[in-house]
Amino acid sequence: xPFENKAEGDWxxxxxxxxxxxxxxxxxxxxxxLTEIDAGQSQFVxxxxxxxxxxxxGLGALVACLKQxxxxxxxxxxxxxxxxxxxxELTSMDKLFKMFDNVEAALAGDGA
Amino acid sequence: xRVLIAEDAKDQRLLLKALLKKQGYDVVDTENGxxxxxxxQENPDIRLVVSDWIMPEMDGPELCRKVRSxxxxxxxxxILLTGHEDQxxxxxxxxxGADDFVHKPLNADELRVRLKAGARVVGLEQRLDxxxxxxxxxxxxxxxxxxxxxxxxxxxxxxxxxxxxVTMEWFFQPSRILGGDMFGYQELDEQHxxxxxxxxxxxxxxxxxxxxxxxxxxxxxxxxxSLIKQATSHxxxxxxxxxxxxxxxxxxxFQASPDHMIYFTIAFGVMNTQTGIVELVQAGHPHPxxxxxxxxxxxxxxxxxxxxxxxEGITYEADCIQMQPGDRLLLxxxxxxxSSNPEGEQYSVEKLEALQASVAGKELKEARDITxxxxxxxxxxxxxxxxxxxxMLEWQPDS
Numbered sequence: 191x192p193f194e195n196k197a198e199g200d201w202x203x204x205x206x207x208x209x210x211x212x213x214x215x216x217x218x219x220x221x222x223x224l225t226e227i228d229a230g231q232s233q234f235v236x237x238x239x240x241x242x243x244x245x246x247x248g249l250g251a252l253v254a255c256l257k258q259x260x261x262x263x264x265x266x267x268x269x270x271x272x273x274x275x276x277x278x279e280l281t282s283m284d285k286l287f288k289m290f291d292n293v294e295a296a297l298a299g300d301g302a
Numbered sequence: 303x304r305v306l307i308a309e310d311a312k313d314q315r316l317l318l319k320a321l322l323k324k325q326g327y328d329v330v331d332t333e334n335g336x337x338x339x340x341x342x343q344e345n346p347d348i349r350l351v352v353s354d355w356i357m358p359e360m361d362g363p364e365l366c367r368k369v370r371s372x373x374x375x376x377x378x379x380x381i382l383l384t385g386h387e388d389q390x391x392x393x394x395x396x397x398x399g400a401d402d403f404v405h406k407p408l409n410a411d412e413l414r415v416r417l418k419a420g421a422r423v424v425g426l427e428q429r430l431d432x433x434x435x436x437x438x439x440x441x442x443x444x445x446x447x448x449x450x451x452x453x454x455x456x457x458x459x460x461x462x463x464x465x466x467x468v469t470m471e472w473f474f475q476p477s478r479i480l481g482g483d484m485f486g487y488q489e490l491d492e493q494h495x496x497x498x499x500x501x502x503x504x505x506x507x508x509x510x511x512x513x514x515x516x517x518x519x520x521x522x523x524x525x526x527x528s529l530i531k532q533a534t535s536h537x538x539x540x541x542x543x544x545x546x547x548x549x550x551x552x553x554x555x556f557q558a559s560p561d562h563m564i565y566f567t568i569a570f571g572v573m574n575t576q577t578g579i580v581e582l583v584q585a586g587h588p589h590p591x592x593x594x595x596x597x598x599x600x601x602x603x604x605x606x607x608x609x610x611x612x613x614e615g616i617t618y619e620a621d622c623i624q625m626q627p628g629d630r631l632l633l634x635x636x637x638x639x640x641s642s643n644p645e646g647e648q649y650s651v652e653k654l655e656a657l658q659a660s661v662a663g664k665e666l667k668e669a670r671d672i673t674x675x676x677x678x679x680x681x682x683x684x685x686x687x688x689x690x691x692x693x694m695l696e697w698q699p700d701s
Binding site for chain 1: 501503504558559560561563564565567586587588589606607608609612613616636
C-alpha cells in the first residue's frame with residue numbers, strides 16, 4: 191500500500207510513501223482519501239515528506255479531496271519540499287491548503 | 303471441416319480417407335509431406351492434418367517443423383500416425399511440433415475422438431484469429447480518427463505572423479497524436495490584441511477535447527456571451543474585458559468535480575499595442591518570460607494563481623508589464639522545462655532563461671528555431687514525454 195493511515199485525535203494522517211504522486215498514483219490516492227471521507231472522516235493531514243515528484247494529476251487528486259469535503263472539513267499538507275514545493279508555489283496552492291513543515295506542526299496547527 | 307491427409311501407402315490413404323469421410327470431414331489427400339505442405343500453403347482454410355510418420359521426400363516430423371516455423375502464418379493442428387509405441391518417438395514427435403498421435407493399425411473410434419479434440423482446438427484458434435483481426439481493425443480505425451483529430455487540432459492553431467506590430471512565432475508538439483496544450487492570439491480592436499497559452503491536465507483525447515472547447519471560447523470576440531469582449535450600450539459599443547475577469551469567468555464556467563478532476567493552467571494576456579502595456583494573468587502556468595532587448599535581462603512575469611477549474615470563487619491578479627520596443631514575451635507549457643534528457647535531468651526554467659538571453663539579439667524566427675532545436679537536443683530524440691508548446695511575441699511598434 192503506497193499510503194499509510196494514522197489516527198491522531200480527530201485527525202487522520204495519510205502518509206504518501208511513494209516517491210512520486212503522479213498519474214500512476216493519483217487515482218489510487220484520490221480513491222483512498224475519498225473512501226475515508228465517505229466513512230465520515232473530515233480532518234486530514236497529508237504527509238508529503240517522501241514525495242519528490244508530483245505532477246498535475248497529483249495536484250488534481252489533492253484538490254479532489256478538498257472538493258469532496260465541500261467545506262465541511264480540512265486538508266492540511268505537511269512536509270512538501272523541493273519540486274513539490276515549487277509546484278505548490280507555481281499553482282498558488284497556499285490559497286487552498288494550509289501548508290506545514292511537518293506532520294507535528296500540522297497537527298499543532300501552527301507554523302507554515 | 304476440411305482435413306488434409308499425408309500418407310504414402312495407397313491402401314492406408316484410401317482407408318483413412320474413407321474413415322474420415324464417413325465421420326463427416328471434407329478430405330484432401332496427399333502422398334507425402336512436401337505435397338501436404340504445398341496444399342496447406344495454397345489453402346489457408348485447412349487447419350487439421352493427419353500425417354503418416356515415414357514418407358518419401360518429407361516425413362511427418364519434418365512437416366510438423368515446417369508448419370511450426372515462423373514463415374507459417376496460422377495454427378495447424380497435426381496428428382501423426384505412428385506404429386511406434388516407444389517413449390523416444392513420442393518425444394521426437396512432440397518436439398517436432400505434433401499435437402497428437404494416432405496408433406497404427408487405425409482404430410475408427412480413436413481416430414474420431416482425436417480428430418474431434420483437434421477440431422475443438424482449431425475452432426478456438428479460429429475464433430481468436432477473428433477476434434484479433436477485429437481488434438486490429440478497430441485499432442486502425444481509432445488511430446485514423448486520432449490522426450484526423452490531431453489534424454483538426456493543428457488546423458486550430460494560428461499562423462505565425464504579425465498583429466499590430468506584434469510578431470508571433472510558436473512551437474507546438476503533442477506528446478502523442480493529440481495534446482492538451484493550446485494557444486492562440488487575435489486582435490480585439492485597432493489597438494488591442496489578446497494572446498494565451500494553456501495546458502489541460504492529463505494528455506490524450508479528454509484533454510484535447512477540452513482544449514478544443516477552450517480554444518473556441520477564447521476565440522469568440524463577437525458573440526453575445528464572449529468572455530473577452532462584451533457589447534455595451536454606449537460608444538464604442540464594446541468593452542475589452544480585463545484579463546483577470548476572463549480567467550475568473552473561465553473558472554466559474556469549468557469547475558472540475560472530485561470524480562473527474564480535469565482543469566487547466568493558462569497564461570492569458572491583453573496588450574495595448576500603442577502603449578506596449580500588457581495585462582497578464584498567470585493561473586497555475588509557468589511564469590511567462592519577459593526578454594528585455596536593451597539590457598538582455600530575463601524577467602519572470604505573472605503574479606501566480608490557482609489552476610483554472612480547481613476551486614470556485616478564486617480571484618486572479620494581473621501583472622502589468624510595460625514592454626519596450628523590441629522586447630519579447632515567451633509563454634510556454636511546463637512540458638518544456640520538465641522535459642528530461644536521457645540521464646533523467648529536467649530542462650529547467652534556468653536553462654530556458656539562459657537560452658533566451660543568448661538568442662535575444664537574433665531575429666524572432668531564428669530565436670524560435672534555436673529554442674526548438676535546443677529542446678530536441680535535450681530530449682535526445684523526436685519523442686516528448688509531455689505536450690510542449692511555446693509562444694513568442696515581439697513588440698515592435700510603428701514609429
